[in-house]
Amino acid sequence: MITLYHLNRSRSKRIIWLLEELGVEYQIEAFQRDKETSLAPESLKAVHPLGKSPVIKDDDVVVAESGAMTEYLIDKYAADRLAPPRGTPEYIEYLQWIHFAESSAMVPLLLKMFLNKDGCKTNFLQAYADGEAMKILTYLSEQLEGKEYLVGNKLSGADIMVYFVVDMVEQSGGLAFFPVLDVYLKRLRTHEACQKAEQLEKELG
Template sequence: MIKLHHLNKSRSKRIIWLLEELNVKYEVAAYQRDPATFLAPPELKSVHPLGKSPILEDDGMIIAESGAITEYLIDKYADGLFAPQRGTKEYVEYSQWMHFAESSAILPLLLKIFVEKDGAETNFLAGYADMETAKVLRFFDDSLEGRRYLVADQLSGADIMMSFIVELVKNNGEFDKYKNIAVYAQQLASHPAFIQADSIELQAEA
């Protein structure tokens, strides 16, 4: 059976959502962040040397990195759903969003979080993080104009990957600045599997 090593308040929530969409049997091994440091517990290092989440176990393999996990699950279990056909223009668009989620989009948002947690005055980093965050989120928001989903008007792995970025925008209270992202968030949350993933995550934190 598939086993997902899930850390609370982490990117692995979107893997729970994907597993629910795929309707496959799986189990969740839940881990809690240290309340003082907000770091993952050392037990995760016994699963993967980086000690991060998500980590997926399937068919004797241990797979790290949420983008790789998403691609693996879709390739193996989706039966043609949740990704455009390879070799098409839509697939190229899909691939760009898959990589954007964990590269251009996430970096400035994480920098903002780290700067705020550190609390020290910076000469460059805080301003850079604000500027880059505004740039990538404006690009994301503009790209959603007139769209329900990112690619081919249907839910795909790209939407599941980008859902973590949406969650960060929501947590920052910035839906009023990015109207298309706010509407998109409602669209994603309309999926029963998304709602179920929320419920499973809450249970894992209990």
């Protein structure tokens, strides 16, 4: 039995989708953000020292970091369905998109979110965050031009990882500037497992 330690309004939503897509038996242990600080509760540190979510426990194996979880779960349960064959150019592309979602993409988007939440005047950071966010979203849009999915023209773990990025941009109102990404997000939401993840995230949030 897999346990997902879930935090509302977090990357955990993409792992719910993945678990639903895999069709494996799992349970969710839900945690709530502090209503004033929006931070994760201290109780999550009993699961992982960083007190972050998502974290999964698969029998005796504990895995943190959603990119690592995605690779681990797909390798174990659906390597023939949700990842290209190892040793192919498509597999290398797949890995790059998985890590893009949590490195190049998330850093400027989170920086923009924190700056907007803080409301402070900056000398450098706001312009930097805006420029970097525009750069990575333009890049993603260009790479998806004429394609339905990121790799091999079928759903993979790369799409499930990048889904959270595009979903986050939609929530900020930024997809109006990127019609290709808007279409892509709508396509991802046609998958029943994605719909189930969004429904569960709302119920748990």
